[in-house]
Amino acid sequence: MSNVIKLKxxxxxxxxxRAEKILDQMDRPDTFAIKPTDFHGLTPKLxxxxxxxxxxxxxxxxxxxxxxxxxxxxxxxxxxxxxRGERRKILExxxxxDGENQSEEFRKANPADLSRDEVRxxxxxxxxxxxxxxxPYGVVARPDENPRDIFISCFDSAPLAPxxxxxxxxxxxxxxxxxxxxxxxxxxxxYLGLPAEGANKVFANSKGVEINRFQGPHPAGNVGIQLHxxxxxxxxxxxxxxxxxxxxxxxxxxxxGIYDPSRIIAFAGSEVKEPRYYRTWVGANLAxxxxxxxxxxxxxxxSGNVLTGNRIExxxxxxxxxxxxxxxxxxDYYEAFGWALPGFNxxxxxxxxxxxxxxxxxxxxxxxxxxxxERAFVVSGEYEKxxxxxxxxxYLLKAILANDIDKMEKLGxxxxxxxxxxLCEYVCTSxxxxxxxxxxxxxxxxxxxx
Amino acid sequence: MKxxxxxxxxxxxHFEKGGKFHMFKSVFGGFETFLFVPNHTNKNGTHIRxxxxxxxxxxxxxxxxxxxxxxGMYNIGYQHNLAVGETADFWQTFFYGFIRVLPIVVVSYVxxxxxxxxxxxxxxxEINEGFLVSGMLIPLVMPINTPLWMIAVAxxxxxxxxxxxxxxxxxxxxxxxxxxRAFLFFAYPSFMSGDSVWxxxxxxxxxxxxxxxxxAMAQAAQGHPITYSVSDMFxxxxxxxxxxTSTLAILIGAAILLWTGVGSWKIMLSAVLGxxxxxxxxxxxxxxxxxxxxxxxxxxxxxFAFGVxxxxxxPVSAAQTPKGKWIYGFLIGFxxxxxxxxxxxxxxxxxxAILLMNVFAPLIDHYVVESNIKRRMKRATVKA
Numbered sequence: 078m079s080n081v082i083k084l085k086x087x088x089x090x091x092x093x094x095r096a097e098k099i100l101d102q103m104d105r106p107d108t109f110a111i112k113p114t115d116f117h118g119l120t121p122k123l124x125x126x127x128x129x130x131x132x133x134x135x136x137x138x139x140x141x142x143x144x145x146x147x148x149x150x151x152x153x154x155x156x157x158x159x160x161r162g163e164r165r166k167i168l169e170x171x172x173x174x175d176g177e178n179q180s181e182e183f184r185k186a187n188p189a190d191l192s193r194d195e196v197r198x199x200x201x202x203x204x205x206x207x208x209x210x211x212x213p214y215g216v217v218a219r220p221d222e223n224p225r226d227i228f229i230s231c232f233d234s235a236p237l238a239p240x241x242x243x244x245x246x247x248x249x250x251x252x253x254x255x256x257x258x259x260x261x262x263x264x265x266x267x268y269l270g271l272p273a274e275g276a277n278k279v280f281a282n283s284k285g286v287e288i289n290r291f292q293g294p295h296p297a298g299n300v301g302i303q304l305h306x307x308x309x310x311x312x313x314x315x316x317x318x319x320x321x322x323x324x325x326x327x328x329x330x331x332x333x334g335i336y337d338p339s340r341i342i343a344f345a346g347s348e349v350k351e352p353r354y355y356r357t358w359v360g361a362n363l364a365x366x367x368x369x370x371x372x373x374x375x376x377x378x379x380s381g382n383v384l385t386g387n388r389i390e391x392x393x394x395x396x397x398x399x400x401x402x403x404x405x406x407x408x409d410y411y412e413a414f415g416w417a418l419p420g421f422n423x424x425x426x427x428x429x430x431x432x433x434x435x436x437x438x439x440x441x442x443x444x445x446x447x448x449x450x451e452r453a454f455v456v457s458g459e460y461e462k463x464x465x466x467x468x469x470x471x472y473l474l475k476a477i478l479a480n481d482i483d484k485m486e487k488l489g490x491x492x493x494x495x496x497x498x499x500l501c502e503y504v505c506t507s508x509x510x511x512x513x514x515x516x517x518x519x520x521x522x523x524x525x526x527x
Numbered sequence: 528m529k530x531x532x533x534x535x536x537x538x539x540x541h542f543e544k545g546g547k548f549h550m551f552k553s554v555f556g557g558f559e560t561f562l563f564v565p566n567h568t569n570k571n572g573t574h575i576r577x578x579x580x581x582x583x584x585x586x587x588x589x590x591x592x593x594x595x596x597x598x599g600m601y602n603i604g605y606q607h608n609l610a611v612g613e614t615a616d617f618w619q620t621f622f623y624g625f626i627r628v629l630p631i632v633v634v635s636y637v638x639x640x641x642x643x644x645x646x647x648x649x650x651x652x653e654i655n656e657g658f659l660v661s662g663m664l665i666p667l668v669m670p671i672n673t674p675l676w677m678i679a680v681a682x683x684x685x686x687x688x689x690x691x692x693x694x695x696x697x698x699x700x701x702x703x704x705x706x707x708r709a710f711l712f713f714a715y716p717s718f719m720s721g722d723s724v725w726x727x728x729x730x731x732x733x734x735x736x737x738x739x740x741x742x743a744m745a746q747a748a749q750g751h752p753i754t755y756s757v758s759d760m761f762x763x764x765x766x767x768x769x770x771x772t773s774t775l776a777i778l779i780g781a782a783i784l785l786w787t788g789v790g791s792w793k794i795m796l797s798a799v800l801g802x803x804x805x806x807x808x809x810x811x812x813x814x815x816x817x818x819x820x821x822x823x824x825x826x827x828x829x830x831f832a833f834g835v836x837x838x839x840x841x842p843v844s845a846a847q848t849p850k851g852k853w854i855y856g857f858l859i860g861f862x863x864x865x866x867x868x869x870x871x872x873x874x875x876x877x878x879x880a881i882l883l884m885n886v887f888a889p890l891i892d893h894y895v896v897e898s899n900i901k902r903r904m905k906r907a908t909v910k911a
Contacts, residue, residue: 427788449576449580506581507580
């Protein structure tokens with residue numbers, strides 16, 4: 078049984094370059110990297126040095142404060158570099174693949190027969206644990222906690238996002254095994270969020286879960302929005318979230334006893350010649366994917382979607398949580414009187430540019446220009462239009478700027494992570510850095526309250 | 528444009544830190560961002576951004592003020608002709624008003640922008656766009672006979688004490704344009720009210736016999752019947768501040784603000800509702816002629832429409848929560864009519880009602896935020 082929940086507020090940004098449902102195989106890259114920066118609040122401790130031989134599933138680094146949470150190599154090969162940034166912060170641990178595909182051996186078992194501790198042990202050992210994020214805060218889940226529920230959003234409503242139902246078709250059995258394993262980890266329910274229509278191949282027939290369907294514009298597909306709508310968090314409650322591809326990886330771990338780092342990503346964006354789906358690996362170097370597949374060379378490469386993804390270089394690596402790679406034009410140009418022109422081609426959810434004359438279905442080629450300079454908060458009410466939550470976003474941000482922990486808590490910082498408020502940043506007239514302010518607030522919550 | 532861009536690129540190093548004109552960095556930046564949308568790109572967070580920025584928003588408001596401004600110019604000429612008993616064709620009439628209103632606009636912008644540039648430079652900030660709108664609003668709420676030096680003084684007062692002392696655009700509590708008008712209203716009352724300030728007679732001319740120059744509200748306040756027809760009041764052929772007379776022109780502006788989403792429909796609608804409720808109450812308990820004025824006539828007299836559409840909706844000084852906007856707007860309409868009718872000292876209540884509610888807006892928001900917090904807490908404990 079499922080009921081459709083209608084969300085009115087939000088915004089679908091129509092971008093050019095949606096991936097066609099054709100699956101290609103990406104050539105296996107030489108190097109892979111796991112990036113500690115993908116995991117918020119993580120203090121990594123290296124488990125392997127340069128020159129060490131590793132197998133797929135061997136730990137590269139672990140969490141200093143929770144040593145049982147390991148981050149593992151996606152391939153077998155040799156650790157060739159530990160790239161560091163300012164103050165020797167570890168940015169990437171790079172592994173050169175040897176092409177032998179050796180994998181650590183894990184336990185093959187039906188998760189239904191295992192105890193909670195055994196399932197948790199397997200997930201921690203195999204390096205799949207970091208796929209769990211916790212709410213509040215959106216950081217990697219703490220293994221010793223008993224989450225109230227587990228939430229999975231089975232669709233992504235972000236611009237150009239991939240269709241998980243397409244990606245995972247054929248993986249039904251691993252999906253169900255993964256869900257069975259998840260059900261061991263919580264006394265509560267597993268909630269699936271499905272789109273109002275479709276997604277019937279893989280997800281609709283899942284067993285042992287509660288299914289809710291969501292209708293409405295982005296961010297309806299964000300797990301945080303679904304959580305807030307279905308069963309909001311009370312203080313001191315913890316919920317875990319995980320993405321569908323990782324559930325399948327967990328399923329494969331128990332079915333085959335190996336760590337399977339393969340992922341299917343959407344390669345999309347207006348600067349991609351033939352946007353389509355590619356089979357690749359967690360942490361894969363993407364230089365080979367970009368080469369010869371772009372229409373333009375002055376572009377921004379993004380691991381993830383255009384609202385929340387991380388900027389990478391042309392030889393960057395796929396992020397741990399990302400199921401897509403976007404390529405859009407760079408916008409580092411001056412535009413004479415840009416603010417005064419009619420703007421028939423300038424997409425804006427406000428009607429301040431004449432693009433409202435165009436069709437709603439029209440697709441735009443948007444670049445990375447900020448289209449203005451940062452200012453103080455002036456226009457009110459625009460964030461609320463794109464955040465379908467019972468939250469006053471501007472007041473929350475002001476509480477964060479004032480570093481008022483008590484107010485942040487009261488105004489709902491537990492309910493949101495960056496992706497939920499990404500659209501607020503997109504629509505902001507004053508060009509305020511909503512997501513980085515919010516992360517700063519979450520960081521100080523973690524610091525103050527643990 | 529390319530040549531100008533090159534010029535800017537060449538000049539830019541001199542204004543950077545260490546350059547010889549570093550002290551004029553804000554001024555340079557102000558001109559540069561006026562001519563060119565800068566080449567800033569998103570570094571982290573969202574990689575794409577809405578095209579709208581504060582300049583665009585402000586320009587939309589200025590555009591929506593243009594009908595009121597143009598009609599105001601025409602009406603100045605029209606009222607002049609009535610007063611002195613002349614006849615003139617459309618363009619002569621318009622031109623008469625044009626050359627009298629233009630200096631006021633220029634003085635307002637020059638004074639205000641001068642102060643903005645100077646304060647931004649002093650603080651090392653970027654120049655903000657806020658005054659683009661205030662600079663246009665100030666002339667429109669002034670009577671035509673206000674001396675130019677007074678406009679300059681009022682503008683300076685409004686920008687410095689209404690805005691900059693709070694930290695500039697986005698931080699002010701009171702609407703700057705209304706601050707300017709309130710300043711003159713209390714400092715030089717004889718130039719801001721009475722029957723002679725609204726109509727430009729001009730030196731050497733004499734008003735025709737029987738000409739009074741009283742506004743509709745002044746007539747009503749004195750217990751006289753209103754001599755202006757409803758259609759004159761709606762279209763704006765009545766004496767009043769430069770931009771406030773034509774309800775039609777203001778409605779065109781309102782339509783632009785609402786369609787573009789720049790002005791809050793919640794505030795506009797609730798202010799009209801508030802005015803209606805108060806107007807009806809007064810009608811029911813009417814003991815004098817002013818109280819008996821049909822409630823809807825209040826909307827086309829005086830500054831009600833102008834204030835509600837352009838002043839009350841200023842997002843910085845208005846309430847900022849969705850619910851707060853309803854309360855804020857309602858009270859503005861409610862109080863504006865109350866002050867207008869009941870208080871004999873001020874025939875115009877809109878300005879004071881909006882300023883009063885500007886002061887109360889943070890309080891309204893505070894209670895809305897508190898109720899949001901309470902609701903969320905309650906939900907949390909029920910679940911637990």
